Amino acid sequence: MKAAMMYGPNDIQVEMVERPSCPKDGLVLKIMAVGLCGSDIRNLTSDSRKGNYPFIYGHEIVGIVDEVGAAQSKYQIGDRLFLFPGTYCMECDDCISGHSENCTNVEKDLAGTGGFAQYVAISGRKIQLGGIYLIPEDVSFEAASLGEPLTSVYACLENIQVGYGDTLVIIGAGPIGCFMAQLAKLRGVQTVIMVDINEKRLEMSREFGVDHLVNSAEKDPIEAVNQLTGGLGADKVISANPSNTAQAQSIFMVKKGGIVVFFGGVPKGSLTEIDTNYIHYSNIWIKGHFGASYIQSKRAYELAIDKNFPSHKFITHTLPLDQINDGIELTRSGEAIKVVLLPQE
Known part of the structure; x- marks a missing residue:
């Protein structure tokens, strides 16, 4: 099969490798689409494996069941599946309390990566523990792939009760920031202020309900936010970027008694x-x-595949797996909001 193998920082080579064998109690998924995530890009461009290469990244996986093991009966060949990378035990105190994202016994390697390839093996243990959802026939694989990046955004806004009447500041106009703006508006937020240093990204974020743009490379973002909020600050501020400076600035953009994430x-x-x-x-x-x-x-997956959710606005580029390096550059430059790779092309 074809796979994008990482041999080191910024050294990603698409080549032919052995197709994974089918677990006796699992299945092999033919990957039809896989999103290119910001964390993937960070891993692919740094020494993420500490020399333990080669490795296949990619976790926003959707596809078609291509092979099933003799002891696996839940899914059949031809089923269209969305694969949530988290795999939780559902037995520890965190899982029982409703916070499975903090699972003490999280099993990270069952199906949480390996998506930058044409096929991936899914173990029986992953099938048993869950996080696999059927994709309706009338939903595109590209749209379904948004279910994974949407998940953490959905959880964040729900956990801090973003809602009607709020003023929300989002620092970072990348794919995650755009998801946050769109969901915030769906939840009734009155005003969304987007902060970024990339003018192109800022302009693109207007498509998702952003009310005010602040280019922090040209003006003091703290001063700008305070001017936009009449000196009060925002109800909630989310630092959605890998910047220590943004985190330090965020506390001065929120009102007294407000929430910073x-x-x-x-x-x-x-x-x-x-x-x-x-x-x-x-x-x-x-x-x-x-x-x-x-x-x-x-819930996030169900939102992503809803016919009323504007998935087409987020997916700005679809590329064959061979062009993964182009996808990385498109995302890093700010030209792309969301790149989805199509391994079968």
């Missing part, structure tokens, strides 16, 4: 300098966000 992961080992005295006296709540529970993943 650190959504984007910053470089490992880096530290963000924060004025904790200001946080203390302003009654600011800070929350870190990562992942989503099983129920949130299912």
Whole structure:
């Protein structure tokens, strides 16, 4: 089969490799579409494996069941499946409490990667624990692939109760920031302020309900947000980018008693300098966000495949797997909002 093999930072080579064998209690999925995620790009352009190469990344996976094991009876050849990469035990205290995203026994390697290829093997254990959803015949594979990146966004906005009348600041106008703006409007947010250093990305974000744009490369974003909110600050601020500076600035954009979310992961080992005295006296709540529970993943997937959800606005580029490096550059430059790769082309 064809696969995009990572041999090191910025060294991704599309080549022929052995097709995975079918687990006795599992299946082999023929990958029809796989989204190119910001975390994939970060992993592909850094020493993410610490020298343990080659490796196949890709986790926004949808496809068709191509082969089933003798001991697997839940799915049949030809079934169209969406694969949520999280695999939770549903037995630990976190899972039982409804926060499976914090699962103590999370099994990361069952089906959480390997999507930049034409086929991927799904184990019986993954099938047993769940996170696999059927794709209706009238839904495109490209649209269904948005279910994964939408999941964490959906969970974040639900967890901090973004809703009617809110003023929301989103720092980072990439794919995740655009998803956040669209969902925020669906949840009744009154005003969305988008902050970024890339003018092209900012302009593209208007398509998703953004009310005000702030180019932080040209003006002080803290001052701009305070002007737009009459000096009060926003109800909620989400730092959705890998920037320590953005995290430090975010607390000065939120109103007293407001909520700040650190959504984007910053470089490992880096530290963000924060004025904790200001946080203390302003009654600011800070929350870190990562992942989503099983129920949130299912709801986000159902939203992604809803006929009223504008998936076509997010997917700006579809490319064959051979052009994965082009997709990386399109995303990094800000020309693309969402790149979806088609391994069978």
